Amino acid sequence: MKRLLRGARVVDPANGVDGLFDVLIDGAHIRKVGRDLPVSLAEGGQIVSLDPAFVICPGFIDMHVHLREPGQEHKETVATGVASAVAGGFTAVACMPNTKPVNDNAGVTELILKKAADAGLARVYPIGAVSRGQAGEQLADIAELKQAGCVALSDDGHPVSTALLARRAMEYAGMFGMPLIEHCEDPSLKGEGVAHEGPMAASLGLKGIPGIAEAITAGRDILIAEMVGGHVHVAHMSAWTTLEAVRQGKSRGVKVTCEVAPHHFTLTDALLAAPVPYDTDTKMNPPLREQRDLAAMLAGIADGSVDVIATDHAPHHADEKNVEYDRAPFGIVGLETAIPIALDKLVHAGVIRLPRLVELMSVNPAAILKVPGGSLAEGAVADITILAPDQSVTIDRTAFAGKSRNTPYHGWTFRGVAAATIVGGRVVYANPASGIALAAEAR
Amino acid sequence: MDAPTTDVVLPATSLRRKDLLGIAELTREEIVLVLDTTEAMKEISQRQIKKVPALRGRTVVNLFFEPSTRTRTSFEIAEKRLSADTLGVAVASSSVVKGETLVDTAKNIEAMGPSMIVLRHPASGAAHLLSRVCKSPIINAGDGLHEHPTQALLDAFTIRERKGRIAGLKVAIVGDLLHSRVLRSNVLLLTKLGAEVWVCGPPTLIPMGLEQMGVHTTSSVDAAVEGADVVMMLRIQLERMEGGFFPSLREYFRVFGMTSARLKRARPDVIVMHPGPINRGVEIASDVADGPFSVILDQVANGVAARMAVLYLLAGGGADNETVA
Numbered sequence: 075m076k077r078l079l080r081g082a083r084v085v086d087p088a089n090g091v092d093g094l095f096d097v098l099i100d101g102a103h104i105r106k107v108g109r110d111l112p113v114s115l116a117e118g119g120q121i122v123s124l125d126p127a128f129v130i131c132p133g134f135i136d137m138h139v140h141l142r143e144p145g146q147e148h149k150e151t152v153a154t155g156v157a158s159a160v161a162g163g164f165t166a167v168a169c170m171p172n173t174k175p176v177n178d179n180a181g182v183t184e185l186i187l188k189k190a191a192d193a194g195l196a197r198v199y200p201i202g203a204v205s206r207g208q209a210g211e212q213l214a215d216i217a218e219l220k221q222a223g224c225v226a227l228s229d230d231g232h233p234v235s236t237a238l239l240a241r242r243a244m245e246y247a248g249m250f251g252m253p254l255i256e257h258c259e260d261p262s263l264k265g266e267g268v269a270h271e272g273p274m275a276a277s278l279g280l281k282g283i284p285g286i287a288e289a290i291t292a293g294r295d296i297l298i299a300e301m302v303g304g305h306v307h308v309a310h311m312s313a314w315t316t317l318e319a320v321r322q323g324k325s326r327g328v329k330v331t332c333e334v335a336p337h338h339f340t341l342t343d344a345l346l347a348a349p350v351p352y353d354t355d356t357k358m359n360p361p362l363r364e365q366r367d368l369a370a371m372l373a374g375i376a377d378g379s380v381d382v383i384a385t386d387h388a389p390h391h392a393d394e395k396n397v398e399y400d401r402a403p404f405g406i407v408g409l410e411t412a413i414p415i416a417l418d419k420l421v422h423a424g425v426i427r428l429p430r431l432v433e434l435m436s437v438n439p440a441a442i443l444k445v446p447g448g449s450l451a452e453g454a455v456a457d458i459t460i461l462a463p464d465q466s467v468t469i470d471r472t473a474f475a476g477k478s479r480n481t482p483y484h485g486w487t488f489r490g491v492a493a494a495t496i497v498g499g500r501v502v503y504a505n506p507a508s509g510i511a512l513a514a515e516a517r
Numbered sequence: 518m519d520a521p522t523t524d525v526v527l528p529a530t531s532l533r534r535k536d537l538l539g540i541a542e543l544t545r546e547e548i549v550l551v552l553d554t555t556e557a558m559k560e561i562s563q564r565q566i567k568k569v570p571a572l573r574g575r576t577v578v579n580l581f582f583e584p585s586t587r588t589r590t591s592f593e594i595a596e597k598r599l600s601a602d603t604l605g606v607a608v609a610s611s612s613v614v615k616g617e618t619l620v621d622t623a624k625n626i627e628a629m630g631p632s633m634i635v636l637r638h639p640a641s642g643a644a645h646l647l648s649r650v651c652k653s654p655i656i657n658a659g660d661g662l663h664e665h666p667t668q669a670l671l672d673a674f675t676i677r678e679r680k681g682r683i684a685g686l687k688v689a690i691v692g693d694l695l696h697s698r699v700l701r702s703n704v705l706l707l708t709k710l711g712a713e714v715w716v717c718g719p720p721t722l723i724p725m726g727l728e729q730m731g732v733h734t735t736s737s738v739d740a741a742v743e744g745a746d747v748v749m750m751l752r753i754q755l756e757r758m759e760g761g762f763f764p765s766l767r768e769y770f771r772v773f774g775m776t777s778a779r780l781k782r783a784r785p786d787v788i789v790m791h792p793g794p795i796n797r798g799v800e801i802a803s804d805v806a807d808g809p810f811s812v813i814l815d816q817v818a819n820g821v822a823a824r825m826a827v828l829y830l831l832a833g834g835g836a837d838n839e840t841v842a
Binding site: 271272273274275276277278279280281282284350351352393396397398399400401 | 541618619620638639640641642643645646649660661662663664698701724725726727729730
């Protein structure tokens with residue numbers, strides 16, 4: 075079926091497009107982007123007139139989520155995870171391998187892909203474990219993972235245990251063009267820490283995780299990537315010292331990329347004390363840090379040092395979070411809050427302009443993972459995120475499509491929201507509040 | 518004279534708050550109210566029949582998730598002197614043992630209708646968590662590394678009793694600053710009341726950013742003790758040595774142990790305090806602990822009175838108890 079989206083602003087930085095254009099979709103692919111395309115091109119199809127306040131972008135890709143299936147389906151499943159993704163405006167997600175069992179073999183990868191195909195909403199790109207069982211001892215069967223559909227490797231939740239294993243992984247995975255996505259954290263410096271090490275943790279009596287615990291492992295892996303010619307992607311960067319290490323690596327031509335989660339450029343550890351002291355929805359790893367770190371993340375986003383915004387969507391059941399701070403699991407959900415936060419706190423706040431946001435959330439993750447998307451060129455997959463940048467939204471976690479409610483943003487109001495999500499030419503989500511003339515379609 | 522009479526005048530007021538979670542939440546005026554009330558309670562504790570009916574008909578549950586002898590005993594005696602019915606619940610707590618959550622335990626106890634819950638728990642913020650889920654007043658009897666407010670109140674009372682004031686005094690606190698809830702509560706209280714607080718310990722046991730709580734930090738015992746009116750020693754736990762924070766107990770004592778010689782730098786009328794239990798020959802030499810400057814056992818005695826004051830004031834104090842007779 076053909077579909078002509080008319081009248082909206084199109085932001086497609088991969089092709090240098092930013093302006094009022096029409097987008098013609100033919101089946102699962104983009105046919106043409108142009109000014110005032112004749113209606114006859116969509117003959118027999120659907121013609122959708124859009125207000126110029128809407129923005130058509132290549133589909134947003136969240137390259138760091140936890141879908142919890144198999145093994146922890148009480149937190150999230152692949153089906154609820156992709157429902158959450160499309161409701162948040164994401165057309166694709168890459169899911170971390172710390173499931174139970176770990177995604178270190180084709181069987182688990184295939185299960186995830188099967189569940190994703192059954193759900194038929196967002197695309198799902200599994201990330202395979204670096205080491206067998208994520209135990210940090212022996213490389214997983216990486217060729218098998220690649221063949222089954224994994225797009226990258228990570229022992230997320232933990233760093234790759236030793237410099238030697240990180241080296242071997244980068245060398246070996248390089249053969250398949252897969253990046254090593256590193257959860258940077260020196261375990262000895264992290265210890266039993268649950269909060270950023272600094273004045274806030276000191277006054278709350280919480281054990282600290284210093285920022286350099288992250289930077290030290292990032293520095294290690296950047297040096298390894300430089301030596302072996304590998305690609306390391308620094309996951310959920312949070313500390314200013316890590317950003318410095320990444321900048322140095324990039325300036326030397328090392329293949330290092332990095333991502334920042336929305337909470338690390340909007341929140342600091344002040345949130346641990348107020349308004350709700352010891353609220354476990356402020357507990358994530360890496361932890362909320364200080365103003366200096368937050369300012370560095372914003373600077374890195376603005377100056378291009380940061381490649382990607384990824385949510386580290388980490389669903390946990392309410393019962394698991396309703397415990398002492400020390401005992402609560404790390405993590406917050408992010409899929410359904412990321413676009414409002416990014417539009418409000420980055421674009422409307424004047425940190426970056428919209429095309430740069432599209433690079434951070436679509437172009438760059440597609441390039442790093444080497445997956446389709448990130449472009450509205452003729453013949454590209456018709457994965458599209460339509461934004462309503464001026465529409466305000468108040469976050470209501472009770473209305474999330476995902477299974478879990480662990481977010482510190484409940485009740486916050488942001489300007490900007492996803493209006494619709496199109497995957498492979500099919501409208502998989504339409505936000506009724508945005509007034510967009512699209513409706514979600516069954517397969 | 519020995520009958521429970523009204524000859525002691527308790528303040529006809531109360532803390533206008535549901536819980537005592539920490540010193541952080543208290544105003545200067547509230548702290549002074551507790552200290553003044555402690556004085557009246559101490560008078561009761563010195564009678565032959567040490568009992569008033571202030572909390573008659575009320576049930577106080579002492580919910581202890583950590584082993585504690587001194588604090589639990591002190592609270593129990595305080596409760597009994599106020600004629601409360603008391604119940605001690607000691608719960609084995611281990612992060613690896615799966616079982617009922619803290620919230621469920623507390624809700625179950627609350628369902629039985631206690632008037633107050635005194636909570637000791639190894640996790641920082643546990644009292645805050647319970648205060649959100651329980652309607653009963655919560656008294657924090659120590660939460661993890663965070664606060665131990667009744668300890669700070671009894672310490673302040675002891676200092677005021679000896680020195681007549683707190684403002685302007687130099688207080689040196691020496692020991693394991695990283696793992697001490699006593700430290701945090703004392704720093705908050707003493708700085709609110711205008712003392713000059715010096716904290717001292719090995720750099721490995723000084724939390725990053727502690728100076729932002731308005732204290733001088735140093736690793737020189739001599740600098741901390743110099744001219745001090747109050748020297749407060751904190752307990753060193755053996756497991757900290759195993760954690761690599763310092764090489765040996767012997768070396769700790771060599772560098773940080775409070776000896777008579779070191780104490781000479783303090784003011785001649787210095788008082789030496791310790792929240793207990795003390796490690797003789799580790800953080801404090803026996804001749805100091807037992808010596809003329811030591812007020813360690815006064816602290817223990819005052820602890821009962823301070824806890825009586827907190828229980829009384831939180832239970833409504835004079836607000837719904839016109840008299841204590």
